[in-house]
């Protein structure tokens with residue numbers, strides 16, 4: 060493998076079928092957890108060492124704790140460019156022979172893009188075969204071979220110079236590209252060749268009324284001085300800095316009353332729960348009454364029969380309900396021949412009366428049982444539905460930092476396993492518990508009335524079981540809590556593995572993921588096993604105690620043979636077996652109920668303690684707000700989390716209505732954070748943002764977010780029809796939907812689908828390319844007709860030609876709107892009214908593009924110069 064391998068470069072057109080594998084590889088390469096898992100699995104420091112020179116320059120990445128920084132689910136705490144660089148670093152580290160890179164330069168700025176192309180792709184991977192799908196046409200002349208695709212087929216193939224000579228598709232594309240980028244700029248202005256630091260040392264930056272001295276600004280965007288200083292002093296503090304995920308909470312001790320109260324409240328309140336309990340008591344009471352009445356009836360019949368000595372005691376039925384007054388009453392009345400005040404069954408009316416009451420009581424039992432079942436089921440279902448909805452509402456309103464620091468597995472765990480406990484296990488257990496409690500209460504009551512001396516025997520049994528319950532309860536409950544918590548990492552792992560499958564498979568990391576999964580399953584199963592074992596532990600002891608009590612009673616009866624009447628001896632033994640059985644069962648159920656209530660405890664924790672985004676309603680904007688689209692940022696400072704340094708610092712600018720503004724800057728400079736601040740995804744630590752004179756922090760989030768349109772860096776599509784994705788509330792007629800699709804140049808493609816607007820979009824829009832997803836989002840924004848549109852790298856994954864058509868559409872469709880365009884492709888913002896350049900969380904330059912281009916010292920000029928592809932010396 061010493062000979063240099065041939066490189067092949069493939070250009071893809073976003074309207075053309077892409078190489079599916081490459082696309083998915085890159086897209087899923089950006090899923091952070093996959094990155095984290097892989098990076099964790101590899102010797103991370105070595106990986107970074109091997110690739111940092113070529114790719115990362117981690118200090119430029121401004122990660123709080125360098126390569127030790129923890130990355131959240133799907134790379135939530137990384138900028139788009141940082142995600143791409145980590146993906147590329149991972150690919151380089153894998154040291155493969157063939158590299159498939161799908162547009163890895165789309166989300167990075169021109170400086171980093173050049174660095175990545177020349178240092179990483181050309182130099183580090185010099186001896187590898189690299190297949191690069193890209194829309195960055197400026198790099199093509201450095202490639203060995205170019206393959207141009209159109210409509211899913213190859214239209215041209217060859218070297219840059221050859222293809223130019225052919226004067227065909229490639230030449231036309233290059234001409235358009237140059238027209239849109241370098242040529243137009245070159246026509247306007249000379250391109251300075253000064254380095255960035257020289258260029259920017261003295262000039263002033265105007266940000267509409269706010270004058271900033273450039274010398275006050277950091278000379279370089281990198282945070283190297285920050286990381287260097289702090290790491291020298293305190294290593295522990297440094298480690299904490301890069302920490303993202305918080306420990307999942309786990310309560311110790313008894314389940315608090317607040318948890319039960321939250322369940323009772325969710326079920327409908329104390330009164331409803333009391334009524335439900337009453338329905339259980341009445342049902343149980345009706346059974347007892349029916350048995351009792353039968354006893355009276357039979358007894359009356361027997362007293363009416365001359366030969367009544369044949370009375371027998373039958374306790375064969377072992378259901379708890381038969382441990383009732385009826386049996387006891389029957390026993391005593393038949394032996395004592397008590398007076399019966401009721402009508403004699405000898406006459407037919409008396410017989411009818413007994414029968415009538417008995418049949419009515421049976422009817423009552425049926426009715427009350429149905430009522431009880433209905434009341435129990437609806438109440439417990441209502442409780443779990445309300446709990447679910449309350450928690451869901453809380454999670455939906457949680458701030459971004461909650462999702463950053465809580466892996467998806469934790470949230471999934473609450474909504475799956477914990478909800479399952481509330482939906483399935485608890486209703487059954489509560490039903491059993493209420494029945495048992497009533498049975499025991501009624502049994503004790505009747506026993507106390509009829510055979511009070513039996514209570515003396517019951518007391519020690521009850522004490523013994525109470526002791527056993529107390530001993531076992533603590534461990535059963537705590538082991539259930541451990542089981543609850545250990546499931547979260549497993550769910551997170553499964554979730555991220557599924558999402559990152561197209562990264563895992565090409566990197567051949569299945570084995571490692573299976574091993575990790577097995578380890579996590581082991582941990583979860585161990586916890587489940589321990590919980591189940593603790594339950595079995597107490598059950599064995601309860602069984603043993605019950606048997607011993609029964610044996611002791613039987614022995615006592617045998618020893619005292621003759622001194623106790625056979626009937627009473629039989630009764631004692633039966634009572635003993637029943638009472639012990641019920642008590643034993645009740646201890647089990649009570650233990651399990653408390654253990655399973657730990658899931659309600661976890662749900663209640665979210666319900667009660669989850670921080671939500673500030674819901675301010677101080678100002679209610681008018682229905683047509685914002686009708687002008689003026690945006691003012693005043694001394695804005697923003698941190699993603701309190702313990703982090705600000706990502707936006709002292710940002711002030713004033714965007715006039717209908718202004719078209721371009722925001723450019725190095726990757727990680729804070730451009731997307733600006734959008735996050737505007738949408739109040741993260742609260743400002745200082746300063747204010749005004750839209751048409753209204754302080755956005757004073758209005759309801761719903762009002763704010765529904766009145767602004769955005770196309771995010773990672774376009775989001777939902778599983779459903781295309782129509783639903785364009786117009787979720789069905790507010791627009793089909794004609795408008797088609798017109799918006801036409802505006803984004805997707806009409807033809809959609810017409811090819813069998814079900815056109817009803818075409819089914821898969822989860823995350825998997826059946827569309829990233830560029831197409833961005834276009835669908837743009838069509839959605841066109842339909843919404845809001846006065847303010849924010850495009851965050853909205854056309855980064857779209858070819859230059861379509862990009863320019865889209866820019867034209869945006870210009871026409873949003874001519875009377877304020878459009879903020881965040882872009883790395885500088886030609887995208889070249890025709891804006893104003894360009895703002897951001898660096899290290901600050902606006903370092905602002906002005907009309909023409910003015911900035913005429914200033915040879917401007918940052919903007921250096922960026923333009925970088926885009927004109929100067930090959931660095933090897």
Ligand SMILES: Nc1ncnc2c1ncn2[C@@H]1O[C@H](COP(=O)(O)OP(=O)(O)OP(=O)(O)O)[C@@H](O)[C@H]1O
Nearest residue numbers: 135136137138139140699726727728729730731732
């Ligand atoms: N949710 C988050 N939590 C913590 N830090 C974050 C989060 N999102 C972004 N950051 C950090 O904030 C900084 C600015 O990120 P931002 O996404 O605003 O950059 P950007 O200029 O849009 O970059 P790019 O051009 O690469 O998309 C980066 O250093 C990034 O690591």
